Amino acid sequence: MNPFKWLGAAALGLALSAGAQAANVKIGIMLPFSGVNADLGDANIKGMELFLKLHAKDIAPHTIEIVKRDEGPPSGANAKTVATELITNDKVKMIVGVVFSPSAIAMAPVVTQAKVPLLISNAGTAWITQLSPYIARVSFSMWHDGYPMGTFAAKDLKCKTAAMGYTDFPPGKDSTESFKTGFEKAGGQVIDAIPMGNPAQVPDMTPFFQRVKDKKPDCFYVFIPSGNHASAVVKAYGEVGLKQAGIKLIGPKDVVPDTKLQDMGDAAIGTIVMSNYAADLDNAQNKEFVKAWHDAYGANSNPDFMSAAAWDAMAATFAVIKKLDGNLDDPEKVMAALKGWSTNGPRGKVSIDPETRDVVNDEWALEVIKKPDGKLGTKVLGSIKDVKDECKALKVGRCGGK
Amino acid sequence: MSASAIVSILFDGLAYAMVLFIISVGLSITMGLMGFVNLAHGAFAMAGGYLVVSLTKSLGVPFLPALIIAAVVVGAASIPFERLLYSRLYKATELDQVLLTIGLAFMAIASYTYFYGPAPLTVPLPSFLTGQIDIGVRTVPAYRAFTIVVGAVLIALLWYGFERTNIGAKIRAAVDNRRMAQSVGINVDRLFTLTFALGSGLAAFGGGLAIQTFGLTPSFAVLYLVFFLIIVSVGGLGSLKGTLVASVLLGVFDIGGKYLYSDAGGFFIYVLTVLVLLIKPAGLYGRE
Numbered sequence: 001m002n003p004f005k006w007l008g009a010a011a012l013g014l015a016l017s018a019g020a021q022a023a024n025v026k027i028g029i030m031l032p033f034s035g036v037n038a039d040l041g042d043a044n045i046k047g048m049e050l051f052l053k054l055h056a057k058d059i060a061p062h063t064i065e066i067v068k069r070d071e072g073p074p075s076g077a078n079a080k081t082v083a084t085e086l087i088t089n090d091k092v093k094m095i096v097g098v099v100f101s102p103s104a105i106a107m108a109p110v111v112t113q114a115k116v117p118l119l120i121s122n123a124g125t126a127w128i129t130q131l132s133p134y135i136a137r138v139s140f141s142m143w144h145d146g147y148p149m150g151t152f153a154a155k156d157l158k159c160k161t162a163a164m165g166y167t168d169f170p171p172g173k174d175s176t177e178s179f180k181t182g183f184e185k186a187g188g189q190v191i192d193a194i195p196m197g198n199p200a201q202v203p204d205m206t207p208f209f210q211r212v213k214d215k216k217p218d219c220f221y222v223f224i225p226s227g228n229h230a231s232a233v234v235k236a237y238g239e240v241g242l243k244q245a246g247i248k249l250i251g252p253k254d255v256v257p258d259t260k261l262q263d264m265g266d267a268a269i270g271t272i273v274m275s276n277y278a279a280d281l282d283n284a285q286n287k288e289f290v291k292a293w294h295d296a297y298g299a300n301s302n303p304d305f306m307s308a309a310a311w312d313a314m315a316a317t318f319a320v321i322k323k324l325d326g327n328l329d330d331p332e333k334v335m336a337a338l339k340g341w342s343t344n345g346p347r348g349k350v351s352i353d354p355e356t357r358d359v360v361n362d363e364w365a366l367e368v369i370k371k372p373d374g375k376l377g378t379k380v381l382g383s384i385k386d387v388k389d390e391c392k393a394l395k396v397g398r399c400g401g402k
Numbered sequence: 403m404s405a406s407a408i409v410s411i412l413f414d415g416l417a418y419a420m421v422l423f424i425i426s427v428g429l430s431i432t433m434g435l436m437g438f439v440n441l442a443h444g445a446f447a448m449a450g451g452y453l454v455v456s457l458t459k460s461l462g463v464p465f466l467p468a469l470i471i472a473a474v475v476v477g478a479a480s481i482p483f484e485r486l487l488y489s490r491l492y493k494a495t496e497l498d499q500v501l502l503t504i505g506l507a508f509m510a511i512a513s514y515t516y517f518y519g520p521a522p523l524t525v526p527l528p529s530f531l532t533g534q535i536d537i538g539v540r541t542v543p544a545y546r547a548f549t550i551v552v553g554a555v556l557i558a559l560l561w562y563g564f565e566r567t568n569i570g571a572k573i574r575a576a577v578d579n580r581r582m583a584q585s586v587g588i589n590v591d592r593l594f595t596l597t598f599a600l601g602s603g604l605a606a607f608g609g610g611l612a613i614q615t616f617g618l619t620p621s622f623a624v625l626y627l628v629f630f631l632i633i634v635s636v637g638g639l640g641s642l643k644g645t646l647v648a649s650v651l652l653g654v655f656d657i658g659g660k661y662l663y664s665d666a667g668g669f670f671i672y673v674l675t676v677l678v679l680l681i682k683p684a685g686l687y688g689r690e
Contacts, residue, residue, distance in 0.1 A: 036621050038520030194664040201625060202522070202617045204418060206543070207660040210410040228522040228617055235524075235614070239543040241534045263524050 022061035023326030027317060028092035030082055030107075032099050033070045036200060040099045040227050040306060041071070043259050044121060047303060048096070050289075050296055051318075054069040054353045059318055062326035067092055071180060074169065074199035074225065076102030077107035083107040093328035094119060094320070096313050099306070100199065100225070100352045101125035103169045108132045115331040119338065121313035122306055125170040126178070126391035127398040129358045134331060136338040136357040137349065138316050139309040140276055141389040142175040142223070144363060145252030149221065149274035150182020153250055154367050156382065157272065159183075162190050164251075165208055165233075166223040168195040175223035175252055178391065183221075191217055202228045205236035213240055213246065226306070231264060238267025249350045256368055257304035261376050268376055271368045276361045276387075277305040279348045279379040289346040308346040316352070329392055349386075357380030358389045411658040413537075418544035419653030420553025421615055424608035425626075426633040427560065427645045428601020429453040434577045434640015436594055438488065439496055443605055443630060445510035446622040450476045450606020451613050452514060455523045465528055469610045477603025484598045489591070507623045514620035522619045525610070545614050552611065556604070557646060564642055573597055577640040578689075586624050633670070635677050638688025647686055 029048065031041035045068070052064070067090045069259070072078025086092045087110065096119045104123040108131035110117045112343050115301065120128065120137040124144075153159045162183055166172035172195070180190050181186050192215050197203030207350050212220050220242060222233050234256070249255070253275030258267055279290055279302050289311065293303045303311075319335040320328065335357075342351030350361045350372045362385050366378040391399035429443040444624040450472040457468040487506070491499050531548050564570035576583040576590050584590050609622070616626060633652060637644030652671050659670035678686060 034520075036625070039522070040514070042520065196664065203660075204414075204615050204657075206546070206615075207411070207657045208416050208664060210407075210414065210582055211661050211664070214404065214407055214410070216617075228619060231522055231524065232617055239534075239539055239545060241543070244534070244541075259521075265524075308649070 002031040006354070007282045008209050022063070024063045025059075025321050025326060025328055026065045026067060026090065026092045028067045028069060028083075028086035028090060028095040030069050030071045030079070030086070030095055030097040030103070031188065032072065032074070033068070035073055035386055036202070037074055037099065037225070037399065039259070040122070040225070040344075042303050043078075043257070043306040044097060044099060044310040046293075046297060046301075047307035048121075048314045050292060050307075051311050051314035053296070054292060055314075055318060057086065059321045059326070062321055064317075071097065071103050074100040075104060076100060076104075076106040079103035079106045080110055083110045083118075087111075087116050092116065094317065096317055097121050097310075098123045101128060101174075103133065104128045104135070105170065108135060111135065117331050117334045118339065119313055121310045123171070125174045126389055127174075127401065129356060130392075130399065130401055131285045133357075134335060136316075136335065136352055138313045138352065138359050139306075140361070141358055141391060142171050142252065143178040143389050143391040144359070144361065144387050145274040146175045146178030146221075146223075146278060147182040147388065147390040148363055149250060149252065149365075150184070150188070151186045151243060152181045152274060153219050153221070153248075154186035154188035155184050156365070157219060157248060157250070159188055159248065159250075161189050161217040162219040162221055163192040163194065163215055163217040164190060164221045164223075165194045165196045165212065165214045167197060167199050167225055167229060169199050169225075171225070172223050174391070176221065177396065179223075181390075181394070191215060196222075196224070199225045199229070202232045205232050206240060209236040209240040209242060213242055213245050216245070217247060219250050222249065222251045222255055224254060226257045226304075227260070230257055231260050232257055233267045234264045234271065237271075243267075243270060253277065253305045253366075257306070258376075259304040259307075261368070262300075262302070264320060264355075264376065266370070268368045269293060269370055272381070273366050273368075275305060275364055275366050276350075277308040278364065278366050279303055280377045280379075281346070281348070281364070282380075283346075283348055285344055285348070286346040295386075304345070305347075312347065313349055315345055316341050317367060319343070353388060356389060356392050358392070360386055360388050363387045407661065409539050410542075412654060413550075414546060414648065414661075415654030415657040417549040417553075417617065417653075418657055419649040420549050421608055421612045422629065422633055422653055423646055423649035424556060425605050426630045426637075426649060427642065428597075428604045429630055430634045430637060430645045431573070431577070431597050431640055431642075432594070432601050432650050433634060435573065435580075435590075435597055436492055437639075438492060439499045439503065440488070441500055441627060442506035442510065442623070443503075443601075443628045444625075445507045446476055446480055446602040447605040447609030447612070447626075448510065448514065448618070448620070449479075449620040450609035451618045451622060452518060452523070453606065454610035454613065455518075455525050455618065458525050465525065465531070469607055472610050473603040473607035476606030477599040480602035481595060482598050484595050488598070504624075504672050507627070510623050511620045514623075518620065520620060522612070522617045524618075525613045527614065549611060549615075556690065558605075560642060564688060569593075569596070632675050636675055636683055638682075638685030641685070641687035642688030644685055
């Protein structure tokens with residue numbers, strides 16, 4: 001035998017046997033790290049890095065190698081290129097993250113073709129999980145918040161009429177559609193739907209809010225892509241005086257994320273959202289999570305729903321690595337491990353529905369209050385157990401597809 | 403359309419226009435005076451915004467003095483930029499000028515992201531500026547009313563400075579015909595440094611004023627640049643009146659369009675811009 005060949009074969013054998021014992025699993029993380037929405041990437045990555053810091057040893061002897069890439073603007077224009085690079089150049093076994101629905105939608109064909117599982121930690125347009133058998137989601141579908149919020153607004157908040165305002169991109173339409181479905185089923189009537197600019201730029205919200213003030217609905221349901229938009233919404237709500245006009249501000253959790261809440265001021269008080277997370281949530285895992293967060297990032301930094309979902313996304317990734325003993329080469333096995341995965345994290349009990357690959361979690365109706373220490377916080381008004389994506393159950397629009 | 407809707411649109415549009423005017427006027431004058439394309443203008447406005455935030459939040463300076471301090475500091479700080487960087491490119495091609503200034507804008511974005519983080523910042527307002535005030539026909543946001551008043555005062559000051567003072571006459575002369583102004587002994591270079599500083603200072607003032615309306619993130623430097631450039635081109639380079647008319651027109655159209663036909667979004671102002679420039683390519687009050 002050619003000595004060089006022999007040497008090569010021996011090295012290969014050595015590498016293989018070493019790999020079987022302790023694998024170094026390469027995971028790609030895609031989040032917006034630049035631009036207007038970089039703060040959303042920040043809320044996400046901090047959750048993930050906190051998990052990595054506290055739990056790195058859980059997967060011993062295996063190790064995890066993170067490749068961070070910028071998801072780019074909310075239009076999803078960069079996502080396809082970045083995902084392709086992660087898969088072909090960096091050879092990652094799995095991609096975790098993605099804040100914006102358009103990014104996830106643009107990436108779906110890439111992950112399908114390359115058979116690289118994508119675990120979504122935010123992007124919430126309901127039908128994203130149906131775009132590829134290699135997509136699973138730990139965060140939420142817009143319907144998780146919107147649909148029960150519709151019911152809650154009509155039944156508990158006694159709103160007869162509602163106006164809806166949304167940022168004009170896929171999750172905005174999805175969220176308002178989900179609210180409308182729930183609200184009208186419960187006997188309410190939607191009297192106005194206002195597109196309020198695009199996700200790449202925070203618009204001056206005043207004209208939209210003036211319009212709502214003049215239409216006098218009982219409730220104003222707002223979807224915006226959290227972050228800067230959320231601050232602008234609450235500011236306009238206070239400035240235009242909708243509260244004084246008796247119009248309740250309601251929405252999915254994106255309207256009052258904990259990362260922005262303290263800066264929003266008193267205008268935020270009384271806002272009611274449907275959410276799967278709040279920093280004030282009273283469970284042992286969350287208390288631990290929030291404490292670890294404050295220890296790591298300072299007392300003035302707060303985790304929000306994105307951070308909690310990002311934490312859970314890492315928990316799911318770790319569970320997969322453990323279950324497959326570090327070998328993530330077979331995407332079918334990775335998907336099988338994700339289906340039916342469950343955890344008890346900051347958001348309480350969370351699992352992935354094996355049928356839809358979408359998350360199942362508890363929802364809370366939350367009201368923003370001023371706490372005794374003068375800080376803003378949330379009070380639980382009601383809760384719903386084990387909420388599934390109603391869009392798929394009801395087969396609404398694109399959710400009715402394959 | 404109800405009367406209250408019309409009042410809303412005019413009022414909010416006017417408040418919006420004032421912020422646009424205060425930020426854009428410096429850009430218009432410097433472009434008119436030197437033909438210099440300063441794409442870093444938004445960065446000076448942003449610098450003002452951040453300075454206002456630091457002054458109010460960290461040093462406890464009240465909002466109004468903070469605005470004035472920010473305008474003075476940024477105006478003064480812009481002078482070395484003008485002397486060391488801009489002045490080298492006055493005779494260069496527009497492409498060179500654009501490359502330099504957009505580069506400065508990107509550097510500003512990176513620096514502010516590094517020091518202040520990417521998250522949007524807010525500014526604590528005095529209590530008389532939060533909430534609503536009653537103007538008879540309806541209640542309006544107090545801050546918008548404040549913006550309109552401040553804008554009106556600044557316009558009056560600028561008008562007086564331009565039309566009634568010696569230095570204003572020199573600036574007008576230099577905008578109209580630079581070589582002639584130079585030949586009658588006006589030091590156009592020094593005049594330009596002065597107007598540049600004034601324009602940057604005003605932009606900084608506007609940047610501070612805009613925090614409440616536009617929000618403040620490091621991307622402010624380029625995010626609203628298109629808007630400022632539209633106003634400058636619709637109004638006509640170097641024209642105070644043109645900048646004012648264009649700001650009011652675009653401000654009211656934008657707010658009105660969003661209020662009445664939200665589906666079309668920001669479409670109206672672009673239609674308006676195209677129409678104006680088709681009929682008057684040099685802008686409403688620009689020299690043909």
